[in-house]
Amino acid sequence: MGRLRDRWAEQRRLEDHRRLEEDLRSLWREACTGVGLCQYIPMPTGVTIRTPRFGALRNRPGVAFSVELLPGGEPDDIIKHADRLAHTLGGHGLRVEPLAGRWVRVVLLPCDPLREPFRLPALTISRADQPVLLGRTEDGRDLFHVLAEAVQLAIQGQNGGGKSAWCYGILSQVAGAADILVTGSDITGLLLGRAWDGTAHRPWQAVGTKDLEAHAVMLDALAAEMDRRLDAMPPRQDKVQPTVQNPLVLVVLEEFPGLLRAAQAKDKKLAERITSTVLRLVSEGRKAAFRVLMLAQRFEANAVGGGYARDQFALRLSFRVPGESLVMLHGEDARKLGPTHANAEPGIAYLSTPGHELVRLRVPYLGSYGEYCDRIARHGRRLDPAEGQGWAA
Ligand SMILES: Nc1ncnc2c1ncn2[C@@H]1O[C@H](COP(=O)(O)OP(=O)(O)O)[C@@H](O)[C@H]1O
Numbered sequence: 001m002g003r004l005r006d007r008w009a010e011q012r013r014l015e016d017h018r019r020l021e022e023d024l025r026s027l028w029r030e031a032c033t034g035v036g037l038c039q040y041i042p043m044p045t046g047v048t049i050r051t052p053r054f055g056a057l058r059n060r061p062g063v064a065f066s067v068e069l070l071p072g073g074e075p076d077d078i079i080k081h082a083d084r085l086a087h088t089l090g091g092h093g094l095r096v097e098p099l100a101g102r103w104v105r106v107v108l109l110p111c112d113p114l115r116e117p118f119r120l121p122a123l124t125i126s127r128a129d130q131p132v133l134l135g136r137t138e139d140g141r142d143l144f145h146v147l148a149e150a151v152q153l154a155i156q157g158q159n160g161g162g163k164s165a166w167c168y169g170i171l172s173q174v175a176g177a178a179d180i181l182v183t184g185s186d187i188t189g190l191l192l193g194r195a196w197d198g199t200a201h202r203p204w205q206a207v208g209t210k211d212l213e214a215h216a217v218m219l220d221a222l223a224a225e226m227d228r229r230l231d232a233m234p235p236r237q238d239k240v241q242p243t244v245q246n247p248l249v250l251v252v253l254e255e256f257p258g259l260l261r262a263a264q265a266k267d268k269k270l271a272e273r274i275t276s277t278v279l280r281l282v283s284e285g286r287k288a289a290f291r292v293l294m295l296a297q298r299f300e301a302n303a304v305g306g307g308y309a310r311d312q313f314a315l316r317l318s319f320r321v322p323g324e325s326l327v328m329l330h331g332e333d334a335r336k337l338g339p340t341h342a343n344a345e346p347g348i349a350y351l352s353t354p355g356h357e358l359v360r361l362r363v364p365y366l367g368s369y370g371e372y373c374d375r376i377a378r379h380g381r382r383l384d385p386a387e388g389q390g391w392a393a
Pocket residue numbers: 117118157158159160161162163164165166319346347348363364365
């Protein structure tokens with residue numbers, strides 16, 4: 001009795017598989033024709049349409065099938081139309097994996113793997129050469145960045161895209177590191193400032209718009225320290241290693257174009273002073289263990305201190321932005337992503353880093369601003385009077 005039932009179930013399963021395979025075969029053909037992924041072959045009887053040939057449906061959970069590339073075709077031809085093809089097949093996206101010879105495997109992704117927010121676990125680093133969690137990719141990998149690497153960071157995104165919230169996550173991870181100093185300028189006074197009261201970092205943060213001069217004074221003091229380090233560089237060395245005495249200086253510039261605009265409105269000279277100091281920090285700071293983390297709604301050259309300044313940023317992260325802004329930071333390859341990303345949810349971003357392809361990711365989320373304040377209060381490095389900090393006293 002049991003054996004019969006098993007056979008019956010097996011029969012049904014094979015039947016379902018075959019039906020799904022047939023449905024997908026014809027949908028695939030329609031989808032390819034629809035997006036123009038096909039060749040028109042003249043025949044005596046009329047024109048025949050040839051599409052990348054559907055092989056077989058894989059016999060496993062999830063939907064994946066083999067496809068033979070068109071003559072002269074490349075996997076890229078499918079990747080280029082991935083989203084549209086997937087939507088016709090009833091999925092969210094597709095992944096294309098090479099098989100043997102002219103065959104590839106197409107894996108249909110049923111829904112956006114980045115749909116659900118993910119909470120930032122209680123991560124902290126104790127030194128600048130430890131990795132900081134940036135976000136999670138579509139294939140579930142966690143991506144990290146090591147601040148000790150000589151890379152400046154540019155973050156763009158429209159209002160509400162998730163720039164500041166991402167920064168809460170980054171700063172909460174580094175606030176306790178013995179060899180990192182979190183400095184910078186924040187006209188909003190939320191990212192830096194009060195949340196940092198009582199920590200060793202707070203004296204090096206200029207906040208608010210009441211005293212714009214204070215931002216310029218603080219940035220100039222940072223540039224002076226950078227010069228001191230460059231002058232004091234030991235022979236046969238070309239960069240400063242972050243230490244407790246000479247910490248890595250993370251210069252956070254929240255809403256930097258806003259700071260420039262406010263300065264401009266008050267006094268043109270002040271705006272020029274801030275622009276030229278920041279340009280120096282960005283371009284000369286790498287060797288001196290200075291890292292600039294600049295946030296802007298869009299990285300237009302004239303909003304961030306010029307095209308030369310913008311070129312200094314090797315790590316680039318874009319939250320929701322118009323297509324043009326995405327291309328501006330990530331190059332022509334990003335153009336096809338523009339329309340979708342222009343409506344991205346908060347916390348979804350594209351990341352470019354040196355030597356790596358553009359990746360889409362969801363950044364971790366602390367949940368609330370109060371949680372950020374709690375983490376800074378809990379982990380934020382305190383000034384140790386015994387050790388002092390030399391220049392940063
Ligand atoms: N990673 C995230 N996951 C889920 N929601 C987020 C995330 N980041 C931001 N948000 C939501 O979006 C809102 C705006 O984020 P915020 O960081 O202030 O944007 P921005 O600084 O780019 O203007 C936040 O108040 C929060 O509700």
